[in-house]
Amino acid sequence: xEAKITILGAGSALPTYQNSPSGQLLELxxxxxxxxxxxxxxxxxxQMGIKTGxxxxxxxxxxxxDHCFGLLGLIATLGMxxxxxxxxxxxQPDLEKNLRPLLDYHCAGMSYEVIFxxxxxxxxxxxxxxxxxxxETIPLKHGVPTCGFLFYERHRRQDSETKEFYYEIRPRYAxxxxxxxxxxxxxxxxxxxxxxxxxxxxxxxATKGKEHMHSTAxxxxxxxxxxxxxxxxxxxxxxxxxxxxxxLREAQEVFANTFLAEERESYLF
Numbered sequence: 001x002e003a004k005i006t007i008l009g010a011g012s013a014l015p016t017y018q019n020s021p022s023g024q025l026l027e028l029x030x031x032x033x034x035x036x037x038x039x040x041x042x043x044x045x046x047q048m049g050i051k052t053g054x055x056x057x058x059x060x061x062x063x064x065x066d067h068c069f070g071l072l073g074l075i076a077t078l079g080m081x082x083x084x085x086x087x088x089x090x091x092q093p094d095l096e097k098n099l100r101p102l103l104d105y106h107c108a109g110m111s112y113e114v115i116f117x118x119x120x121x122x123x124x125x126x127x128x129x130x131x132x133x134x135x136e137t138i139p140l141k142h143g144v145p146t147c148g149f150l151f152y153e154r155h156r157r158q159d160s161e162t163k164e165f166y167y168e169i170r171p172r173y174a175x176x177x178x179x180x181x182x183x184x185x186x187x188x189x190x191x192x193x194x195x196x197x198x199x200x201x202x203x204x205x206a207t208k209g210k211e212h213m214h215s216t217a218x219x220x221x222x223x224x225x226x227x228x229x230x231x232x233x234x235x236x237x238x239x240x241x242x243x244x245x246x247x248l249r250e251a252q253e254v255f256a257n258t259f260l261a262e263e264r265e266s267y268l269f
Contacts, residue, residue: 002268003028003153003172005194008044010235010261012200012214013066015039018244019237019263021066024196025050026173028151029132034058035149035175041070042077048264052078057128059135060091061177062121062146068095072102079110086113090127090135092145093118121147124188134169138188140179142213148176150188173269174229178236180210181219186226194269195229196261198236199247205238217247221254231269235261 004027011019021038025045032054034041045052060068071089078087089095096116103114119127119137122145128135132155138148151173158165171192176185178198189195197220201209206216217234224232232255237244244260251258259267 001029001153003193004266004268005173005196005233006048006050006266007235007261007263008041009036009038010237010263011066012236012238013064014239016239018242019239020044021069022177022236023070024175025055026151026175028172029153030054031057031130031133033135033151036061036067036177037070037074038066039069042074044264052081052083056085056088058087058089059128059149059175060089060095061140061148061175062142062144063092063094063098064144064178067177071095071099072106075103075110075114076107079107079112083110083112086115088115088117090117090119092121119147121145136188138174138176138185140177140185141182142178142180146178148174148179148185150174150192174227176220176223178213179215180213181215181222183223183226186223189223189227189229191228191230193230194233194267195224195227195231196233196235197223199234199251200236200238202241202246203250217251218254221251221258224255224258229255230257232258233261233267234258 006025008023009020020040022036023041024035026033134152136150140146176197199217199220200214
């Protein structure tokens with residue numbers, strides 16, 4: 001079954017005329033998962049005509065504002081739309097600590113419940129599981145506790161000889177958020193169909209990238225190569241780089257099957 005990723009924001013901390021802060025919508029096995037929610041994500045969703053009726057789950061990689069400042073507005077809007085189904089948010093525990101007072105003040109009496117699930121970004125573990133999807137954290141190295149998310153598609157199969165049932169699990173999508181180059185994650189990502197990896201810096205600024213704990217396009221491509229990924233998508237572009245094609249050229253020197261995350265575009269895989 002095809003999956004679809006929609007780019008709601010592909011920029012880094014400073015919004016530009018080209019890019020908003022981070023946000024993606026993954027549609028996998030007829031479910032919708034929001035990954036990060038920077039400022040402007042809900043506006044982009046509405047302008048694209050994306051329906052939120054099947055949005056039950058949000059994953060937040062870390063608590064830098066460009067990855068979570070859009071949450072309060074989105075939650076309030078869903079309340080104004082008379083939503084009744086609970087909304088589940090997976091993030092490190094400080095998110096609920098910081099957001100709950102604002103929800104109590106601005107969103108009191110909403111028609112639905114917001115349920116926070118505390119995760120440990122420093123630990124690799126399954127944090128979400130249903131009949132067809134598993135989600136595993138990818139511990140990363142950034143200025144604050146940060147993790148990516150690895151989405152597995154799960155199918156129930158029957159052995160043709162023994163007739164016993166078993167589950168076949170396939171790594172479909174990996175979201176590698178803000179991180180200093182971390183080669184060791186490639187082992188966890190082996191064989192993933194599509195890898196998204198942040199690529200804030202070009203190679204000329206690799207030293208600055210290390211100082212600010214971000215990756216370059218070439219480093220993202222090295223991870224994709226080591227992980228034997230099917231495709232690589234790069235994003236989280238620096239506001240100082242206007243021509244994103246330089247990211248693509250540098251990444252494709254290492255991993256040919258690379259493409260740029262373009263806002264308001266959807267990709268099937």
